Amino acid sequence: MSTADRVTSLVRALRAHGVRIGTGESVDAARAVAALGLDNREHVREGLAAALLHDQGQRAVFDPVFDLYFPRTVGAPERPTGPADRDDLRARLAEALAANDRAALDALAAEAVDGFGGYDGGSGFSSQQALDRLRPQTLLAQIMAGIRAGGGGSGAFTDRIEADEIRRRIEEFRTRVRDEARRRVAEVRDRDEVARRMPVQTPDRTLFLYAGKDQLAELRRTVHPLARKLATRLAARRRRASRGRIDLRRTLRGSLSTGGVPMNPVLRRKRPARPELVLLCDVSGSVAGFANFTMLLVQALHDQFSKIRVFAFVNRMDEVTDLIADGAADPEGLSGRITAEATLTGWHGSSDYGTALGEFVERYGAAVGPRTSVFVLGDARNNQQDPNLPALRRIVRTARRTYWLNPESRAQWDTGDSAAGVYGDVVEMYECRNARQLSALVGRLLPV
């Protein structure tokens, strides 16, 4: 495979994963490789990344794809493994982890895949299988004991963070094994196919509904920069909007003294009103992560609105604005506190949009006025209850704008107990499955 071929295949694989790369950038990438030579793999990696990528988020896609097309080695690891000895490997792994010896860890990952990951008589490699046999996560205690016995560590205090460091290294080692397995698979199977099928996860594409605990923490970390970005965008939009339009009536009246020639256009001055926002969040089990994340985002955007009121419901509606304002320091416990302190469920524990919307109109109807934008957040799965469309219609009528953000894929709407279609006839409903979609939607839909 020539270098040019490698670069173009790499570009194709990246495009298949949604990285937008133009021809100009491919040419730059090829020039970069020509300028750097192929002697140093890390230089080639960084050079290609500089030429092809446009933001850091794409690195999560780029690195594994790069490893496939510019592999570190070819074939089995150099060290003759013979019948692999699990205990020996574990001992050497513990040593390398304690010393944080990167080169050794790379070699060990290769050895582990070769020794324990093979199946199908050598045509398949599974990182899962290798990791199951090796169980690196169980090495922690052993490594810590080894360090203490050796008198390592510079004192009681830094020992405390030692465990976390080792844990991080073990996690890195698992990634190494995964990369290595993928590389070996790509050698025997079709490389392009492997690259295309490879699962990649960037935080802003993590699906809300399936995010695990770690991923939610990662998402939370993306909230702050996201909120800042949206805030600048909103501020710019507001600035533009405040330049105002011509007030025809006053311009014409002023023109009377000049015989009807409008000499001085009078601009309509906008009242400097910040918009109000009302959020209705379904916090039942299935959409809790989504609602939680959105509430955090809104909390971060707090100073963009004169008034934000947040209501949570499962089948009863309760106001949680205060809980969210208090929770600034502790986003982690937010959903826990909401379920503990607000009355969200009545007779049963499953979502009932109809009852909740009805209760909202009845108890908090005054929260919605002509300056309010209302966002309903939920999957519209109503458990076959009455959707109570009149209540929603009343909200839509009083509010300035009403939107519904649905964390389910559009294909699943109206399947099973989903009432997405029925509600979608009354309000504009948008699919909002990940942070990327959410930020695009919020940026577009939020009132100026």
Add this chain to the structure above:
Amino acid sequence: MFTSVDDVTARLADTGYLASPAVATTVFLAAKLGKPLLVEGPAGVGKTELAKAVAAISDARLIRLQCYEGVDESRALYEWNHAKQLLRITAGRDETWDRTRTDIFSEEFLLSRPLLTAIRGDDAKVLLIDEMDKADVEVEGLLLEVLSDFQVTVPELGTIEATRRPFVVLTSNASRELSEALRRRCLFLHIGFPEEELERRIVALKVPELDTVLAESLVRVVGALRAMDLRKVPSVAETVDWARTLLALGADRLDEEVVRASLGVVLKHQEDVQTAAAKLDLDAV
């Protein structure tokens, strides 16, 4: 400009800038391919420093355009010196209008701002466009001509082309999304927090008097802080500040006492200090 990536690394190190392989490779490529370099990353990791260091090693003049909200053409590109033009008009009362008119729109009355300055002249230059994300979107449009063709069009004078391309560095904290058109014209470099080993070397270089064992545990604690969920995680600049503080305090080892007393140097929010103290178990003793 440079012969190889290692050459860049070595010469940057001479000026006191320790570059990771990623940084050295991109700088080498930017010089080689003649493309602008867009550097992103958290505050305090040395984005601006990089531009200064490149200027120092290539013996070039550093021209800096500091962006802010409201920076415009006349601040970034060029401006006509109106006062001087008026003087010129009053000085030559007897001239015909045609002469005066052509005369007052000539080089002499042009005030060159950073972008135009970087284009003109034959000496080596590094153009630093700092905190691009602070400027309005319109400014990006202004930059496109400069960055892709290294030329500036002044309607009255025509197009001014660079005879010698400047080395361009744009920095951004990503507080605003830069336009795709701008990104497309640049090589992209993200400077994140350095690897433990590199950060140790940076501390050793900036605060050479600090004991190496102490520096090592310092870098490790900073690493642990960065792994926490903080509002603002400490950057390299803060690591160096902390090293200086420890030196000033005369601390010879890093223990709870010292960390608790000086945590404010690295963490800038009270909630962060509390979170970190709880996680590092400082109050348990």
